[in-house]
Amino acid sequence: MDTAQEVTNTLTEPKKTTNVSGSVALLEGLIAEGTDTIFGYPGGAIMPIYDALYDYNDKLKHILVRHEQGATHAAQGYARTSGKVGVAFATSGPGATNLVTGLADAQIDSTPMVCITGQVFAHLLGTDAFQETDVINITTPVTKWNYQVTDASEIPAVLAKAFYIARSGRPGPVLIDITKNAQLQMFDYEGYTPCEHIRSYRPKPVVRKEYIEQAAAMINTAKKPFILFGQGVLLGSAEQEFKAFVEKSGIPAAWTIMGAGAIPTDHPLNVGMLGMHGNYGPNVQTNACDVLIAIGMRFDDRVTGRLDKYAKQAKVIHLDIDPAEIDKNVKADVPVWGDCKETLPLLTELIEEKKHTDWLAEFRAYDKIEQDTLIQKELNPTEGEMTMGEVIHQLNVLTKGEAVIVTDVGQHQMVACRYAKFNNSRSNITSGGLGTMGFGLPAAIGAKFGTPDKTVVAVIGDGGFQMTLQELGTIMQTEVNVKILILNNRFLGMVRQWQQLFHEKRYSFVNITSPDFVKLADSYYIAGKRIDERAQLTGALEEMLNHPGSFLLEVMVAQEHNVFPMVPQGMSVAEIRLK
Amino acid sequence: MSNSNEIELNGKQEFTITAYTENRIGILNRIAIIFSRRKINIESLNTSPSEIEHIHRFNILIHETEEVVRKLCRQIEKQVEVLKVYYNTNEDIIWQEMALYKVPTDTIAERAPVERLLREFGARAVVIRKDYTVFETTGHREETDKLIEVLQPYGLIEFVRSARVAIIKDSEGFNRKLREFERREPGEEVIENEFLDKEKNVFTM
Secondary structure (H helix, E strand, O other), rough: OHHHHHHHHOOOOOOOEEEEEEEHHHHHHHHHHHHEEEEOOOOOHHHHHHHHHHHOOOOEEEEOOOOOOHHHHHHHHHHHHHHHEEEEEOOOOHHOOOOOOHHHHHOOOOOOEEEEEEEOOOEEEEEEEEOOOOOHHHHHOOOEEEEEEEOOHHHHHHHHHHHHHHHHOOOOEEEEEEHHHHHEEEEOOOOOOOOOOOOOOOOOOOOOHHHHHHHHHHHHHHOOOEEEEHHHHHHHOHHHHEEEEEEHHHHOOOEOOHOOOOEEEEEEEEEEEEOOOHHHHHHHHHOOOOOEEOOOOOHHHHHEEEEHHHHHHHEEEEEEHHHHOOOOOOOOOOOEEOOOHHHHHHHHOOOOOOOHHHHHHHHHHHHHHHHHHHHHHHHOOOOOOOOOHHHHHHHHHHHHHEEEEOOOOOHHHHHHHHHHHOOOOEEEOOOOOOOOOOHHHHHHHHHHHOOOOOOOOEEOOOOOOOOOHHHHHHHHHHHOOOOOEEEEEOOOOOHHHHHHHHHOOOOOOOOOOOOOHHHHHHHHOEEEEEEOOOOHHHHHHHHHHHHHOOOEEEEOOOOOOOOOOOOOOOHHHHHEOEE | OOOOOOOOOOOOEEEEEEEEEEEEOHHHHHHHHHHHHOOOEEEEEEEOOOOOOOOOEEEEEEEEEEHHHHHHHHHHHOOOOOEEEEEEEEHHHHEEEEEEEEEHHHHHHHHOOHHHHHHHHHOOOEEOOEEEEEEEEEEEEHHHHHHHHHHHHOOOOOEEEEEOOOOOOOOOOOOOHOOOOOOOOOOOOOOOOOOOOHHHHHHOO
């Protein structure tokens, strides 16, 4: 090892060094990684970094959020729309613990994010110093990787590793905790070298040709093949490769909520949404197909329902970049390990061009049943209280499926995922795996910074909005243009629906009162409007969309409306209820 | 104690998981969490430097079904700083545990047939002092357990047993690959906190 180093040293010129602080090295590294926007909140233990940031105003945009949870969700929204790594700053102790929800959300939804936390001086570690918490151990289960820096000279290499780990393979959140002395310490900085390889880390498994061949043979002989696609298609930027595969194979394809938008909603082979509140056809047909081709999805329990009754008749082909996902929930007959951007073209080449006309027609027959018994009434009611569905439907009409829809969690989320049109990739931003109420508003702020040219509409329930509504302050200060559509049913709607259906209508603490949201927005100098009449809907949505800046529109919707279809918990996907 | 070679009715049996990891602060916690979050008990855990500098070898003993163990191993191998994970049944491995027994010297010298004990159990005396004697033996759990039983009447003062260490019978081992790793990409030194005892010399606020 020593000899190798000596050889290198004699062959290369000594590197030029500049004496900089750990904080400056961190900011230089962020710029080198292409970071342009940071979401954060300062505090004592991260003050040297914020001090250095003062001189980097022209290169790094810092968005001051109102709570560190907001910083992580905004960084997630930014990452999910832009395809880049989201970056968040927080101070030690309470600042860092406030990141945990966002980290957990990013971990389960595979969102690339690098969080930097300040930490107390290294010599105070473990002494219960002011604002000290053991951030590394707290965040270990909710990060893909984390590291504590106690010496400034570690910063460039650790940051490079962090970005590489966050964005490569199956992406995820990474946290770097930097002690205050390391932020202040001056050291000889040799410039920033991006990381492209870590010896113990294999982001992509080796693609095995024999499995591709087996999968192709299985697809070619299938009578009723069915594709399930998830976020892996988007994360692998494999939308084109996926479309080519779907179109050549002629196989009906259904999506998980994280995969929405990988092909447009109106694509002729897109047969709808899977899962607990997904469409009728794809859920029922899961238990009728002969070959199930899962692409970049992880068979979440909200998608599979009862596992012992899930697609038992089908051979399963599973394409995933994370070998630990294969066989985790559903046993695969053919495991296709790898990045779907690489594996899909190999598969497409080997499959025969086909049209599964009759099989597709079966899906469309189910569509018709769902349309007639449910969707028609949901989207075009003529009397009674407004439905969430008709609001989303009108929004579709006005935005033509081009908007980025960011949702919070609850009934409105399922309605938005079901009825919003997604013409573009990366246009459905939602908290899929963790189901984080409070995600919507800050994620929408980040989403707008990630894709400034698109209309960003945050669809949020009255419950979730009150979990992070302080981020209205961030909107006020940054003047970011986010359209906030609150669907207010005066209930914690999804919990109420479950209490109605499974707990004998014992409505235990789901009745939630709200402040005057429009006045609240007004106090943050954000324009707003509240409507409760159907006749006002289109006009109000137009007003919101046409308003030059942010706008909060509160729509009073039916109080006790339920989201259907529904696969009740503990039931098979084929037992999906339409009412 | 269950017969370790026998698969019980619920399909659970002893599995020894062997993991090679980078020597990095916190990796033990990352691995332990994979078990604890699934509410799986670790029967024994040994971690120590491998034959290659900067690389550690873990031996983790659990009692589970093969299905669960396979999934656990994939989750462990997924960790950034884990190089390789194997799992094996007891038939696949050679394993040993080491035990130390501390007994009062006078009692043991006066009353016990020490020579016979040592021969029967393959033990040896590590330390002999006026006040106590420490014996050491290695073997499977049942074997080291038996010596406890025998020594108990002679006033066993203290007993300690190591975690299981195991070598896989079949594989050619990871040694060659590890050496290749180290040749191509030398490992990094662990950076420990050098400021912990510097309180008085550091300005803080």
